[in-house]
Structures are given as structure tokens and as C-alpha cells.
Amino acid sequence: MKLAVLPAPLAGIPWRVILPLTLLVCFGAAVLYSAAGGSLKPYALSHVTRFALFLVMALVLSHFPRDLVRIAAYPAYAAVLLLLMAVEAIGAIGGGSQRWLTLGPLVLQPSELMKPTIVLVLAAFYHSLPAGLVTSWRALVPAGVLIGFPMVLVLLQPDLGTALAIGFGGVVMMFLAGIPAKWFVGGGLAALIGAPLAYFFALHDYQRKRVTTFLDPESDPLGAGYHITQSKIAIGSGGVFGKGFGQGSQSHLNYLPEPHTDFVFATMAEEWGLVGGLFVLLVFGIVLRWGWTVARRAPDRFSCLLAGGMTATIFFYVAINLMMVTGMAPVVGIPLPFMSHGGSSMMTNMICIGTLMMVERWTRKAGHSGLAI
Amino acid sequence: MRPRFSPSTLAQSFDRRSFVVGAIQGGVGLLLAARMGYIAVAENEKYKMESESNRVNLSLIPPRRGWILDRNGSPLASNRADFRIDIIPDRLQDPDREVTELARLLKFTPVELQDLRDKIDKAAGFQPVPVADGLDYDTFAAVSVRLPELAGVVPQRGYSRYYPTGPAVGHLIGFVGAASREEYEKEPIPLLVTPGFKLGKDGIEKQFEQTLRGQPGARRVEVTATGRIVRDLDTREDIQGKPVQLTIDGPLQDYAARRIGLESGSVVVIDCLTGDLLCMASMPSFDPNSFSDGIGRVEYQMLSQNERVPLRNKVLKGLYPPGSTVKPMVAMSFLEANLDPHETTTCAGGLRVGNRVFHCWNRRGHGRVDMAKGIYQSCDVYFYHFAQRLGMDVIAPMARRLGMGQEFPLPVASQFYGTVPDPAWKLQKYGKAWQNFDTVNATIGQGYMLANPLQLAVMTARIATGNKIMPRLALDKRKPGFESMNFHGDHVQIIQTAMKDVVNGPGTAGRARLPIENVLLAGKTGTAQVVSLNVGSGKGGPWKYRDHGLFICFAPFDNPRYACSVVIEHGGGSGAAYPIARDVMTYLFDPAKGLEALHALEKQWGGTAQQRLDATYAAYAAAAGVDVPPAPADPAAVAREVDAEARAAAAQPTAAATEAVAPAPEPDGASSADNAR
Structure with missing residues (x-):
């Protein structure tokens, strides 16, 4: 896939993923431009700027050497965990929950950072785990602890969506690491039993309400079901070709909640129709397929797991958000990667992309040194 | 048989499992595409309608009420154009602040303010509560410009009923008022809860309600989710109710x-x-x-x-x-x-x-x-x-x-x-x-x-x-x-x-x-x-x-x-x-x-x-x-x-009367033979 016409440094860049991604981000910017009532500010411009910034960061990230990343996994995990605890502590002292950590000019959301970090640390863990122990409890318990800690901390914030994202990332890592399938079946059964218990004892009222309204949105058309109903109206009324750029009444007349963040897909679908929706799905399909290709071609277990986990993390964002806006999942507050306006999710997703590019680079290097698979 | 778990078997397992996960993801992608297609194509009509009903607000214009005429054709009850202000209690965001602010703009006395609060407390919520009518243009304008901070306050031009002879016809003609909950339940049409609409409550106004009422006009406007009007789409004029002529002079x-x-x-x-x-x-x-x-x-x-x-x-x-x-x-x-x-x-x-x-x-x-x-x-x-x-x-x-x-x-x-x-x-x-x-x-x-x-x-x-x-x-x-x-x-x-x-x-x-x-x-x-x-x-x-x-x-x-x-x-x-x-x-x-x-x-x-x-x-x-x-x-x-x-x-006395009634004296007889007084 090297392009001979490009000079070497540019040829090393994975254009086949960056080009579709840039298209998607520009499309997202167009939608945000419309959502702002036909203005670059406050969404579209900063959206593109952030993408450019984080793309540079991802390219820098992609040059990190493998050993450094592996060695840094545990310290990075510990650092993010500390940040999470710091958020909790500040929230407790400040007398209210919060998710943000303000460090001078930088506003940091440690729970977002935890999503790629959990993938990284589990990749490192399973890499160092002797193959024979994969079926033993020693493959399960430490990983469970590694996943459990941050999940509990994030749940305390309380942020169910991010906690589930972390959990999902962790479980996919376990699965990819080869833990026996029967354990997953058992875990699934436990979840079936645990879910009702969690619903009644662990969830906050507002979260519980989101679940019940997801099951029957019409029961509360002006309350919590409003989000889902209005989102479906926006997507459905767009039809095949949409109402036209800047013509979305649902978003422009404020019927759609959060038209620039969580429900940006509905804003898009109203104006661009099913065609726009399929385009978005196609781009995500290309990105995820590339991710799996990178994972399968990766030279060693650590790289494989790392790439697979990152791909799964992006997938989780996309799937939950799209299922939510189309009325197939409860409203959990997860933005759509590369389209929703927001710095943290852009950063997380670009870290995932950067990591995948990094693994691809390792693969290429390994290939040069004759270790191609 | 090879050892069950070696790095190579794990790599194979990774390939298998990544394929499984990838396939699941592909499945979810197809599911999403199908779902989008279903919503956008199969249910397109339904959601188009819902989107229109979101966007377009059909607001009824209360019809001008028919006049009540005396035998010579002079009005006993007519209509007066006026500026009025209503409140829809359900749409108030901060009732206390808004009512106080409104009362200040309208220069209400404490008694009037208390009346207004009572009316709002008792109202059905969806039912408009009349706050003031017969306002002059300046007062009306003063309230209108503050609408963004007064959610649920509805100023409008309209007509109010006018009885030129006031108390003289009170019992005969009756009066009009906003529909009560019972009246709305008996006749559940949107007109009855339209702000500014009044129906006959007593006397002739009530007896001839259907004749006097007329046909409401309608105004289609584009509104935001919070009810702010973006622009007018079109308007249908109302049809005034028919007059009722009485034998009364x-x-x-x-x-x-x-x-x-x-x-x-x-x-x-x-x-x-x-x-x-x-x-x-x-x-x-x-x-x-x-x-x-x-x-x-x-x-x-x-x-x-x-x-x-x-x-x-x-x-x-x-x-x-x-x-x-x-x-x-x-x-x-x-x-x-x-x-x-x-x-x-x-x-x-x-x-x-x-x-x-x-x-x-x-x-x-x-x-x-x-x-x-x-x-x-x-x-x-x-x-x-x-x-x-x-x-x-x-x-x-x-x-x-x-x-x-x-x-x-x-x-x-x-x-x-x-x-x-x-x-x-x-x-x-x-x-x-x-x-x-x-x-x-x-x-x-x-x-x-x-x-x-x-x-x-x-x-x-x-x-x-x-x-x-x-x-x-x-x-x-x-x-x-x-x-x-x-x-x-x-x-x-x-x-x-x-x-x-x-x-x-x-x-x-x-x-x-x-x-x-x-x-x-x-x-x-x-x-x-x-x-x-x-x-x-x-x-x-x-x-x-x-x-x-x-x-x-x-x-x-x-x-x-x-x-x-x-x-x-x-x-x-x-x-x-x-x-x-x-x-x-x-x-x-x-x-x-x-x-x-x-x-x-x-x-x-x-x-x-x-x-x-x-x-x-x-x-x-x-x-x-x-x-x-x-x-x-x-x-x-x-x-x-x-x-x-x-x-x-x-009511009759409960016991039968047995006494003789002593008639009271009749008044003067100016030319009475015997002037008893």
C-alpha cells in the first residue's frame, strides 16, 4: 500500500484511513455548521481545528516504539487511575460530583482517557501472561481487578455510559486474549441475573428512568422519552435524501435535544437522509475494517490485542450512539466519534486511531526485518 | 494432539475470535443500516407528519361572537376590539417570578394580584387564564417585548364582549367566560381551550351559545420547541357568529x-x-x-x-x-x-x-x-x-x-x-x-x-x-x-x-x-x-x-x-x-x-x-x-x-298555616271616599 509517488515520510502515513476520516470530520463539520444555524461558530470551526490538532498528536503517537509502549502500560494505567481518584476527591470536597479536572488551561476528563488505557494495560497483561495460564483464574482475576477499579470510580461520578465503555473494552480484550468461551457464557448468565438487581439497587433514578423510557418511549413523550422520540422523528422525516442542507426543522427549531453532540447523527440524517446515514456507516465500516486488518497482521500478541481493543473501543462508541439515536438503546450520553462536537471524545478516538497507526508501523517494521506473517 | 495452549494456538484463537467480533460488528452495522432504512423509508410518512406537527402550530383564532340585538336592532351585547393578556399555567417556567413581573408591568393592585394567583392555582393548567384585557397599546407592547422571560404569557389582539347598558341587562343577557373544566369535558373541542375564547355562561348568552359562537379562524405558525413563533405560514379568517334578536326594547x-x-x-x-x-x-x-x-x-x-x-x-x-x-x-x-x-x-x-x-x-x-x-x-x-x-x-x-x-x-x-x-x-x-x-x-x-x-x-x-x-x-x-x-x-x-x-x-x-x-x-x-x-x-x-x-x-x-x-x-x-x-x-x-x-x-x-x-x-x-x-x-x-x-x-312553610292573614293597609287613595291613612 505504499504509494511510490509520495516521498517516504508521507508514504508512511496510512492515507486509506486518514482520507475517509477527514471526509467524515468535514461532513460532521458541515452538519455542525447547520446545527449552529449556518455558522462556523461555535461548533464547526473548533471541530475541524481539534481534528487537525489530534491528528498531529496521533501521527506523533504512531512513531512510539513498541517496547516503550509496553513498559509504559502499567504506569500510564496507574496515572489515569490516580487522576480518576483526584476527580472523585475534588468532587467530594467541592460537595458535588464532577467529571472534569482543570489543570491550568487544560480541561481533562480522566474517564475518557481510561478507555484506551484499559485496552493498553490488558494487552500488556495478557502479553506477559504465560500461554498455559490463559484458562486459569490467573488470567481472569487480575484482569477483572484492572477493569473493576476504574469502572467503580467512573460509576461513582456517576457516568454509566463511560463505565460501560470501559467494561466493554475490558471484556472484548479478555475474549480476544483467548479466555475460555464457557466463562463468557457464565458471565453472560450472571449479567442476566445481575442486571435486574443493578437496575433496582445500583442505578440512579434518572438512569432507571432512561432505561424504562427506552423500553417504551411513548409512555413519556414530553419527559425522558422526548429525546428518543424526537430523534426518531428527525431521522424518519429525513427520508432517503433528507430535507436539504440547513432545512432540518427538528434541529433548527430546538425539538431535537443536543443536536450538536449526542444527537448529531439525527441532525445529519434529517438534512441528508438515509444516504447521509449510509455514508457515515460506510466510513465507520472502512475505519473498523482497517482496524481489524491491522490487528490481524500485527507481529505479536501485545500488538494484536492492543489493535483489536482499540478497534472495539471505537466500535462501542459508534454502535451505542447510533443505536441510541435510532431508538434501539437507552439514552446513555455517548457521543458519535468524529461527528459530535466535543474535545474529549475526539481525543479518545484519535488516541485509538493513533495507536492503530502505531501498530501498523510496528508491523511494517517487523516485516522489513523479515518477521512478516 | 498439540499442547492446548501455546503462543501459536493463542494467535489462532485471536484470529478466530477477532473474526467473530468483527462479524458481530458487521452484523450490528447491517442492523443499524436496516433500522435507519426502516425509519427513514417505511415510516417516513409517519415521521414526516410528526415533524410537521412539531414545526407547525395551528393556533385557533376565537371567532367574533354574534351580537345580541334588541327589537330595534341596537346591540344589547356587542364586541370591542382590545388587547388582552392570558397565562397558560402549564407553560409557566417560574410562576412566582413571572406573575410578579407581569403584575408589575400591568400595574396590578395587591388585590388584583391575589386574584390572579388564585385563578392560576385553580386553573386546569392547559386552560388559559385571563389576566387582563382592554389594555392600551403601550401596556400591551411593554409586556410583548418581555415575552422571552415570560414563558406561558400569551398577549394577543382580540375582541371582548361589551354590554352597553351593563347591569340593566345582566340577568337577562347573562355573561361570557372562559370554558370551565366541566364545559370542556362536555364539549371537548380545541376551541374551548383557546386563549381568548369565551362562551355564554348564563342567560341569553348561554341559551343561544351555538348560534352566537361562529366559526373559529386559524393561524398556522412555525414554532420552536419552547413555543416561540418563528414566522407566520398562513391564516384563515374566522366567521362571526350569527346575531340573535330579542323582543326586548x-x-x-x-x-x-x-x-x-x-x-x-x-x-x-x-x-x-x-x-x-x-x-x-x-x-x-x-x-x-x-x-x-x-x-x-x-x-x-x-x-x-x-x-x-x-x-x-x-x-x-x-x-x-x-x-x-x-x-x-x-x-x-x-x-x-x-x-x-x-x-x-x-x-x-x-x-x-x-x-x-x-x-x-x-x-x-x-x-x-x-x-x-x-x-x-x-x-x-x-x-x-x-x-x-x-x-x-x-x-x-x-x-x-x-x-x-x-x-x-x-x-x-x-x-x-x-x-x-x-x-x-x-x-x-x-x-x-x-x-x-x-x-x-x-x-x-x-x-x-x-x-x-x-x-x-x-x-x-x-x-x-x-x-x-x-x-x-x-x-x-x-x-x-x-x-x-x-x-x-x-x-x-x-x-x-x-x-x-x-x-x-x-x-x-x-x-x-x-x-x-x-x-x-x-x-x-x-x-x-x-x-x-x-x-x-x-x-x-x-x-x-x-x-x-x-x-x-x-x-x-x-x-x-x-x-x-x-x-x-x-x-x-x-x-x-x-x-x-x-x-x-x-x-x-x-x-x-x-x-x-x-x-x-x-x-x-x-x-x-x-x-x-x-x-x-x-x-x-x-x-x-x-x-x-x-x-x-x-x-x-x-x-x-x-x-x-x-x-x-x-319553599313552603313546613306546617300548614292556620292563622288569618291580616292584610296590610293599601296606600293612599287620592280620591278615596274614606281616606284611611
Whole structure:
């Protein structure tokens, strides 16, 4: 896939993923431009700027050497965990929950950072785990602890969506690491039993309400079901070709909640129709397929797991958000990667992309040194 | 077999499992695509409609209400363009702050502010609460520019109902108001909860609601989720309701209402040729203009605490013992029973019936009395005497034929029809046999007998013309044909002449003579006792113990054109009633002369009825302050409450009366042979 016409440094860049991604981000910017009532500010411009910034960061990230990343996994995990605890502590002292950590000019959301970090640390863990122990409890318990800690901390914030994202990332890592399938079946059964218990004892009222309204949105058309109903109206009324750029009444007349963040897909679908929706799905399909290709071609277990986990993390964002806006999942507050306006999710997703590019680079290097698979 | 777990098997496992996860992800992608396709294609129509119904708000424009006209085509109720402000309680975001802010903009007094808060508390939520109307443009504009911070406040241009003669038509026309919850449940159409829409709550406004209502217009506007209007799409004009024309003579109605003055009572005038009700005035009254804006607490308190019951339509719901006004009717029944009008009896001031003495109002006696003198001198003994001879079975049917105890087919909410007692009625009601003294009491319109002023007017018209006049309220250009009452011979003329002499001869109401040449008024006085004489004298003392004053009349006496009844509650005797009848009749024939008399009186009383009502309200409001219990939300319920009390007040005594009624003295006889006063 090297392009001979490009000079070497540019040829090393994975254009086949960056080009579709840039298209998607520009499309997202167009939608945000419309959502702002036909203005670059406050969404579209900063959206593109952030993408450019984080793309540079991802390219820098992609040059990190493998050993450094592996060695840094545990310290990075510990650092993010500390940040999470710091958020909790500040929230407790400040007398209210919060998710943000303000460090001078930088506003940091440690729970977002935890999503790629959990993938990284589990990749490192399973890499160092002797193959024979994969079926033993020693493959399960430490990983469970590694996943459990941050999940509990994030749940305390309380942020169910991010906690589930972390959990999902962790479980996919376990699965990819080869833990026996029967354990997953058992875990699934436990979840079936645990879910009702969690619903009644662990969830906050507002979260519980989101679940019940997801099951029957019409029961509360002006309350919590409003989000889902209005989102479906926006997507459905767009039809095949949409109402036209800047013509979305649902978003422009404020019927759609959060038209620039969580429900940006509905804003898009109203104006661009099913065609726009399929385009978005196609781009995500290309990105995820590339991710799996990178994972399968990766030279060693650590790289494989790392790439697979990152791909799964992006997938989780996309799937939950799209299922939510189309009325197939409860409203959990997860933005759509590369389209929703927001710095943290852009950063997380670009870290995932950067990591995948990094693994691809390792693969290429390994290939040069004759270790191609 | 190879070792189960080695790095290579794990790599294979990774490949397998990554394929599984990738396949699941691909599946989810397909699922999402299918779901999007389903929503956007299969359900496209449904969601397109929902999106349109989100975006487009169809707001109804309340139709202009049809006018209510008097017989000459002048409006008794019309519409006035105005600026108004409503509140939809459900849409208030911070009710307390917004209401306070609004009250400040509208310069509300503390009382008005409290009223507004009560109305909002009681409102159904979706139902608009009228805050103010009849606003000037500056105030309206001041509120309009602050709308962004006043969610749920709805300013609009509209029409409000206007009753030019105010209290004079209050009971007759009724008033309008926003639909109550019950009304909306009975007729659940969006128009009823449209801000600014009002429906008839009482009287003609309620009876002719469907005619007067009209068709609402509609305005399609694009709105945001918070209800802010982005732009107008299109507008359909409303269709004004049809007018309703009444037989009422507007100016006469106003005149009569104002002429009642400080008294509590009613005036009914009926056209003897057509049965048209020219006037149905009941005072004191309320101002339907202010009722139509919703009743304030102070106003409601003032009206409901008034012992003269301004909320009761006395024409239809006031029941009174008719007193001596029944004597022409009783005399007619004697004539029809073949009593010679020249047959006499001697009045010595009283008559023994059984073991009791029944007095004549003139204790010194009238001497020899024939029928004519019995009427114009209102001699009770004449009627005691012949009634005993002819019996109640002669009198009661005549009373009924003349309209007593009847309900008439009029477009009104309810009429109290009173009582015409007879032996069968008493047996059924009290389980006691009819006694001679019951007949004696009935002949002078006391005892069990009760009638409303409308019945007295109809009775007068029927006896004056000898035709079966039916009253009507909706104007119909066709002249109705009335069947004759089939009175024999010159019986009608005998009564006409005797009644003429009440006023123009040696009768009891000489001062009722009309100041108009060639028009002679015929009438009959009546004084109805409210309590027996040992409680009050009937003339003075506490207002509620004073006698009712009644007067029935018609003119001209020999070719009756107009019949009239006047009942003044606790007026102290017929002297309170006949001057009013005289002036009303004068006004009919010569309005200028009538007004001259009225203006002189109003100068003494302190203004017209409207001005006095306003002044009373102002004084009452100043005295009462804010600490007045709130008015009931539904003004129609007010009327129903009053009905209940009225019925209780009009109820029969629980025990049969056994006492003789001592008739109160009739007023002066200007040319009376023996001036008893």
C-alpha cells in the first residue's frame, strides 16, 4: 500500500484511513455548521481545528516504539487511575460530583482517557501472561481487578455510559486474549441475573428512568422519552435524501435535544437522509475494517490485542450512539466519534486511531526485518 | 494432539475470535443500516407528519361572537376590539417570578394580584387564564417585548364582549367566560381551550351559545420547541357568529332597570298584541362586562353578601305572594261563575270566618261594596265574602288559565313557577283538608299563593285583552295569533273599567295616573305580607321584614297595548311599586317625560345604576382589602348557588298555616271616599 509517488515520510502515513476520516470530520463539520444555524461558530470551526490538532498528536503517537509502549502500560494505567481518584476527591470536597479536572488551561476528563488505557494495560497483561495460564483464574482475576477499579470510580461520578465503555473494552480484550468461551457464557448468565438487581439497587433514578423510557418511549413523550422520540422523528422525516442542507426543522427549531453532540447523527440524517446515514456507516465500516486488518497482521500478541481493543473501543462508541439515536438503546450520553462536537471524545478516538497507526508501523517494521506473517 | 495452549494456538484463537467480533460488528452495522432504512423509508410518512406537527402550530383564532340585538336592532351585547393578556399555567417556567413581573408591568393592585394567583392555582393548567384585557397599546407592547422571560404569557389582539347598558341587562343577557373544566369535558373541542375564547355562561348568552359562537379562524405558525413563533405560514379568517334578536326594547329595559333605583325588584313589560317581552329588568344586578373578564374576589364578595341578592334574576326566580294583585283575576273567576257584578256585600272592616275574624285592610270598613269597588278600593271583605260562597274550585282554575303556576316556553335557563293552591294540592302537600280560611287567604293573594313577576305580567295581559297571550323573547316578525280566553259578555270591560278606576277613579293608586293625555292607565295595587304583623309592622323596621310592594297595570285601559308588572321586594307596600310602573309606562308613550322624572330621581340617588354599582364596588374594595376569600372559579356555579338559596327561600312553610292573614293597609287613595291613612 505504499504509494511510490509520495516521498517516504508521507508514504508512511496510512492515507486509506486518514482520507475517509477527514471526509467524515468535514461532513460532521458541515452538519455542525447547520446545527449552529449556518455558522462556523461555535461548533464547526473548533471541530475541524481539534481534528487537525489530534491528528498531529496521533501521527506523533504512531512513531512510539513498541517496547516503550509496553513498559509504559502499567504506569500510564496507574496515572489515569490516580487522576480518576483526584476527580472523585475534588468532587467530594467541592460537595458535588464532577467529571472534569482543570489543570491550568487544560480541561481533562480522566474517564475518557481510561478507555484506551484499559485496552493498553490488558494487552500488556495478557502479553506477559504465560500461554498455559490463559484458562486459569490467573488470567481472569487480575484482569477483572484492572477493569473493576476504574469502572467503580467512573460509576461513582456517576457516568454509566463511560463505565460501560470501559467494561466493554475490558471484556472484548479478555475474549480476544483467548479466555475460555464457557466463562463468557457464565458471565453472560450472571449479567442476566445481575442486571435486574443493578437496575433496582445500583442505578440512579434518572438512569432507571432512561432505561424504562427506552423500553417504551411513548409512555413519556414530553419527559425522558422526548429525546428518543424526537430523534426518531428527525431521522424518519429525513427520508432517503433528507430535507436539504440547513432545512432540518427538528434541529433548527430546538425539538431535537443536543443536536450538536449526542444527537448529531439525527441532525445529519434529517438534512441528508438515509444516504447521509449510509455514508457515515460506510466510513465507520472502512475505519473498523482497517482496524481489524491491522490487528490481524500485527507481529505479536501485545500488538494484536492492543489493535483489536482499540478497534472495539471505537466500535462501542459508534454502535451505542447510533443505536441510541435510532431508538434501539437507552439514552446513555455517548457521543458519535468524529461527528459530535466535543474535545474529549475526539481525543479518545484519535488516541485509538493513533495507536492503530502505531501498530501498523510496528508491523511494517517487523516485516522489513523479515518477521512478516 | 498439540499442547492446548501455546503462543501459536493463542494467535489462532485471536484470529478466530477477532473474526467473530468483527462479524458481530458487521452484523450490528447491517442492523443499524436496516433500522435507519426502516425509519427513514417505511415510516417516513409517519415521521414526516410528526415533524410537521412539531414545526407547525395551528393556533385557533376565537371567532367574533354574534351580537345580541334588541327589537330595534341596537346591540344589547356587542364586541370591542382590545388587547388582552392570558397565562397558560402549564407553560409557566417560574410562576412566582413571572406573575410578579407581569403584575408589575400591568400595574396590578395587591388585590388584583391575589386574584390572579388564585385563578392560576385553580386553573386546569392547559386552560388559559385571563389576566387582563382592554389594555392600551403601550401596556400591551411593554409586556410583548418581555415575552422571552415570560414563558406561558400569551398577549394577543382580540375582541371582548361589551354590554352597553351593563347591569340593566345582566340577568337577562347573562355573561361570557372562559370554558370551565366541566364545559370542556362536555364539549371537548380545541376551541374551548383557546386563549381568548369565551362562551355564554348564563342567560341569553348561554341559551343561544351555538348560534352566537361562529366559526373559529386559524393561524398556522412555525414554532420552536419552547413555543416561540418563528414566522407566520398562513391564516384563515374566522366567521362571526350569527346575531340573535330579542323582543326586548333596549332603552326601555335600561330605563326600567334604572328606575327601580335603590330598591330591590323587577319590572316586566309585555306587548299585548304580540306577547313580546319588551322589558325584563331585575335589580340590583351585576355588571356583565366585569363578569365576562372573570369575577374578582371583592366583587364576588360584594355581590354574594348583599341581602338583596344581585345575582338572582328576580323576574324568573323571584317568587312572591301576589297580594291584592290577584283580585282582578278572582273577580273574573266570580264573573265567569255567574256572579252579578252589582251584587253587594257590606264591609265593616272585617269578616268572621269560622271562629276567626279576617280583617279588611281598612279596619273602618268600606260600607256597601260591589265588584268594581271591591277592585278599586281593594276591599278584602268583598272577596272574603264571595269567595266563601263560590269556593276555591272556581278561583284556582282561573288563576291557572291566566298563567299563574305556569312555566312559559322561553329561552331561559330556569323559571320558578310558584304555587296556585287548591284543595287537592293542600291534601297532597300537607295531608290536610282545605279550609274556608285557606280560600279566604288565597283570594287576597296570601297564604300559599306564590307567583313570579313574569306570571303577573302575563296574567295582566290576558285579563286585559281576554286573549291567551303567550310571552316570547326571541323576535319573530310574524305576529302570533292568540286564541281567545272565551270570557263571557262584557266581563273583560268590567274588569278593565274597575282597574282604570284604581288609578283614575276613586281607587288606591291615584298617583299612578299617567301624565299623558288620552292614555288612561288601568292597574291594581298589591301589598304582600312577608311576616305576620307581630314581627314587624310591614312598613318600617328591618328591611327584610317589610312588605313586598306590587303593582300590575296595562294601558290604554280600553284598548290594551302594554301590560306591566312591578314587584318591589320589601318596599313597604304597593306605594313603592306603582310610581315605578307609572314612569315606565310614561316612558313607553313619551320617553322625554319619562326621562325627566328619572333624571330628577337619579340626582338624589347618586347616578345611574352603573355609576352607583361602580361607586359601591370602589368603596367595598377599599374597605375589604386583600383579605377576602376568593371568588369561585366558575361564575356559572355562582348562579347555581343562588338558585338553591332562592328555592329554599321560596319553599313552603313546613306546617300548614292556620292563622288569618291580616292584610296590610293599601296606600293612599287620592280620591278615596274614606281616606284611611
